Amino acid sequence: MNICVFLSAADLDERYTTPARDFAARLGEAGHTLVWGGSDTGLMKVVADGVAEAGGRLVGVSVEFLAHKAHTGADEMVIATDLAERKALLLAKSDAIVVMVGGTGTLDEATEILELKKHAKHTKPVVLLNTAGFYDGLKSQFHRMEAEGFLPIPLADLVFFAEDGAAALAHLEETMARRVP
Numbered sequence: 001m002n003i004c005v006f007l008s009a010a011d012l013d014e015r016y017t018t019p020a021r022d023f024a025a026r027l028g029e030a031g032h033t034l035v036w037g038g039s040d041t042g043l044m045k046v047v048a049d050g051v052a053e054a055g056g057r058l059v060g061v062s063v064e065f066l067a068h069k070a071h072t073g074a075d076e077m078v079i080a081t082d083l084a085e086r087k088a089l090l091l092a093k094s095d096a097i098v099v100m101v102g103g104t105g106t107l108d109e110a111t112e113i114l115e116l117k118k119h120a121k122h123t124k125p126v127v128l129l130n131t132a133g134f135y136d137g138l139k140s141q142f143h144r145m146e147a148e149g150f151l152p153i154p155l156a157d158l159v160f161f162a163e164d165g166a167a168a169l170a171h172l173e174e175t176m177a178r179r180v181p
Contacts, residue, residue, distance in 0.1 A: 001176055002059065003027060004035040004094030006109040008102035009042040009069070016043060016101050019131045021050045023100075023165030028054025030169065035094045037086070038062035038078075040071040043101065048074070061089045087112055096172045097126045101134045114158055118151070125175040126159045127168045135161065 007020070020043055027034060028051040037044055038060025048058055048071050060074040063086045067079050080086035087109055091097070099110040116122055128135050139161050146155040162168035 001095045001172065002033045002035050002093060003172065004090045004097045005047060005100060006090075006097065006102060006106050006113075007036070007043050007047060007100035008106060009037065009039040009044045010103065011042045012101070015132050016134075017046050019129075019165060020046050020100060023047070023098075023129065023168065024050025024056075025054045026165050026169050027051050028056030030173070031056065033057040033059055035059045035061070035090060037066075037090070038070050038074060039066065041069050045071065047100070059093055061086050061093065083108075091116070091122060091124075094124065095176065096124050098168055098172070099126070099128045099135075101129075101131050117158060118153060125172055127171055128159055128161050129165065129168050130161050130163055 034051040058074040
């Protein structure tokens with residue numbers, strides 16, 4: 001499975017890097033491909049290196065203004081002209097999406113992917129990996145959106161909240177297994 005992971009390129013502490021390494025190892029050991037923003041910095045580097053060390057494949061999609069930070073060990077690296085093209089390529093190259101901890105760029109990617117799913121522009125499973133409760137506030141907001149009628153589809157059909165990498169990967173593998181005839 002090609003799993004797109006949206007996440008931070010910032011250097012973060014062990015509260016986030018340790019679970020990220022665990023998820024990366026699980027992804028690589030299961031033979032999956034990481035599709036990510038292509039960066040060789042911060043948490044993006046941690047996950048890419050972890051997937052590669054565990055035997056997984058790396059497909060990066062960087063953007064022109066960040067190409068100087070592209071991971072040199074990727075099996076495939078595409079350089080998009082802008083962030084919109086980057087997001088479209090990340091979605092096109094993936095079978096499933098995991099949103100890990102991140103800042104405004106990660107949040108932008110996550111909300112666009114969810115908006116596209118809401119409008120049936122894709123049917124790929126989306127997981128928000130809630131490491132250290134990072135997305136508790138967002139999870140609460142999504143429940144409020146659902147309760148107050150802002151979501152035209154059930155929240156459970158839009159996104160799955162996982163508390164750890166094992167639950168995230170299990171959900172993706174189960175969901176994808178149900179799709180194969």
